[in-house]
Amino acid sequence: MAPLITSNFVDYCFLFFIWIVSNLMVRFLIKTCTNSRATARNPPSPLALPIIGHLHLLSHSLPKSLQNLARRHGPLMQIRFGATTFIIASNAAVAREMLKTHDVDFASRFEFGPSNYNIYSGAGFVTCANSSYWRFMKKLCMTKLFAGPQLDRFNSIRVEEVEKLLKSLLKSSGEGEACDLEAELTTLTNNLMCRMALSKRCSADDATGAKEIRKLVVEIMQLAAKIGVNDVFGPLRKFDLFGHGKRLVEGLWRYDRFFEQIMKEYEDNMGGGAAGHGKEAADLMTIVLETYNDTNAEVKITRNQIKFFFIELFMASVDTLSAGIQWAMAEIINHPQVFKKLRDEINMAVGSSRLVKQSDVPNLPYLQAVVKESLRLHSPAPLIFRQSTKDCKINGFDVKAKTKTMINAYAIMRDPEYWNDPDEFIPERFLVNSDDNLGQHQMEIKGQDFRYLPFGGGRRGCIGGTHAVLVTQVTLGALIQCFDWKVKDGEKIDIKGASGFAGAMSLPLVCYPITRFDPFSATMKFPRNGA
Template sequence: MASSTGIANLWEYSFLFFIWIVSVVVVRFLIKTCTSSRDTLRCPPSPLALPIIGHLHLLSSKLPQSFQDLARRYGPLMQLRIGATTFVIASSATVAKEILRTHDGDFASRFEFGPAEYNIYSGIGFITGPYGTYWRFMKKLCITKLFAGPQLARFSRIRELEIQKLLKSVLKSSKEGEACDLAVELTTLTNNLLCSMALSKTCSDNVMGAKEIRRLVVEIMELGTKLGAYEAIGPLKKFDIFGYGKNLVEAMWRYDHLFDQIIEFYEDDMVDAQDGNEEADLMSIVLETYKDTNAEVKLTKNQIKFFFLELFFSTIDTSSAAIQWAMAELINHPQQFKKLREEIDRVVGSNRLVSESDVPNLPFLQAVVKEGLRLRSPTPIIHRECTKDCKITGFDVKANSKILINAYAIMRDPEHWNDPLEFMPERFLVDSNDEIGQRQIEMKSQDFHYLPFGGGRRGCIGGTHALLVSYVAVGALTQCFDWKVKGGDKVDIEVGSGFSGAMALPLACYPITRFDPF
């Protein structure tokens, strides 16, 4: 009996010992596997994060500058978590080149800021949408028809008339001795320009006014910005605590109803635009494509409505901000202002207004605008989304990662720009001693030290038009007026908060008429 009990115990002990051996082997294998996996995945460096808010405590309201400061400590590619969202931040031309050229296809998609559930057009965007068949089709339409050279040339008369309206408004302030808010004037200029180019048949006839479109676009943008702040609230972003989401949906439906009326007006009363038609505006061309049964992609009306909304989002404030910054820097640098005026007087003379045809003969004017875009970019942060796992400068970037390219830091990098914080238009002149100036920087982002219009296949499609407007507006405001700053000797050039590169304070100045072209 005793021996049988001993044998039973021996078998139990042996079985338990066997289980222990197997468990040890399995646990060691799992530990080794997990450790090996962690060792092989090399994520970008990241500061210590706090629960819920992540790295929000390390950021100021001026995000591009905050990213730049952190990049000096953690390197040109780093990882930050803002609330519930993790971002990979690129802060050097070398990293930007890898993303926008070497791996351009992997980073050709963009992501939407803020909760997408309040966007009634979510998932059908062009400017903010993913890279795919629809995006390629719309990009081809933009570069071959909507923003092609011949179409931009047709809009030259519109640009000329709107510049004249701007000057007449400023002349009125000058005659009355009143301060002029250039921010308001220039935003009106770019708003009217885009409305006339996009919807000339309605805006010009006051069928559906540009002011109503502008009001709705501004309301939607402001509500979207507030909702974007929910990214920092973590779990609470799912709850519409302040009602911004509800208000955004209502504003977007009002916009939707307005554009339904505009599309109906075009369909009922206007002849389809044909190639070579002088009267063709952007809506005419898009609707012609919409009705084309042989088109590669069959557009929907929702896609058309959101395309124009995105166009307003990306154009109105950025174009006006670029002109504002150039004027602010010129006013703060009297010698540069004088040099530009002398060039205009020499090339244009004193009997007529500067025009688009003069621009090729005004290199310093071009340099002023380019330098303004470098130092005060209206879009200091470029956003992308990674579509598959890849390596950037030796670090692993996972698929679906949200990427922020800090153009603000790249265009102020002292390793590539002499005196990067100084306003020096001369650096863009061909005979400049500055290395960057000697290379005659390409505006199409081939030089990744200069990214005012983004880069890669998702670069800005309206860059050429934005430059034309900026050149002529800055030239005309310099040619026609002297400027006295309201309440001081210099313009306050403080940058606003958030991702935007807009001015924090209104650009209020007294215009003193020097030349009245009318």
């Protein structure tokens, strides 16, 4: 009898234990689901598939795909790329909430891509969080590196590089050959940025340094793009399936050795950080190294941070600036009435005895409008990346801390609620006396009006936007003043955007330049100071 009682007691104890555990689990699940439904209101989301998420809904043009999804699911939606979830903002009101009302909460960015293979991981400026380092470097950029006096100081470099571009095009014109404007403009912007950053290394007569830097940067960008796909499929990011990660690390180390040599040459010339080299020596590297050697600086920057700052600078400026000028030229060539109106304005304001220059731009409102309209349709940053730092509410929905966010500037700047004929190239919308605008003439590039965000907005807006516009305006003015343009193999340029995040053209811009005005044969010399 005793064994039977003992056996029953054990069975009852086991059943009682199971009951307690089951009860606790059920209570936990009910509480979790109830709290989740009661407190969390997530943005709407399309139907996702296992593993790939919403990738099946995206086309080769990511900004346009997200624009189409937003029309069905609202201006704030949740999208999953494989293992990574994003919220997407697609109208000006939501962008204002993120970039103004909650600007501090969205002042951080995330590193999108192969961070596992980045030897400078954690040293970024463009991709770093809203930290003391980022605030210090932004202050340095705004007060010294890209401030008005420094941009004025670089004007002679812009003049010389535009002059070299025109001479190359005049040669093609004289030989009756078509030119690849993409290649020509990429050379212009690459040499321009390299000379601004490293004038000692990339002189006007020897572009070896500029070519080597561009070669390394392009290789790094291509490899990063190839392995960036692994981030979409979470577990795969740990495996270097095709060896691209290894090659990326090798490319970064080659860049590191090359740039370390440049930095040491600068330090030797500076005499261990002594100032006094005058305006000619005040390129970006000189200013950064003076800050590096300043024992009283608010933040002590490292050599790795300097190296990665410059690689980010080249990645963010060279190809995007070139692409922006290409887009503007393509639109102007495809719209003869715009071409004629722009040339007439240049003729009236500048005349036919000298080349258009930077100081002429305030007297060329239509040129300014053409550049603004081109940037609206073809933003250098069609998607703006942010990451929330704390829980907040956006457009009535809950956004958790560390949520990755994309603001679709492409969709915002083509929103019919704010723009008449949003997909049409109409520079007149930016003219003060035009009837074809909704107040767009008042918009500037600094991202204060959230209907117009060609260079982002908020405290993480692009610091190089002013420089990019200056180069675009002067280059376009010279190309229109000096040449007529004939499209190779057709009357119009086939305007197609590249795939992915980029705002570049997918087809080469090949045209015949037909000389109309040769500034180098004129009696008045091309002024070097742009005055």
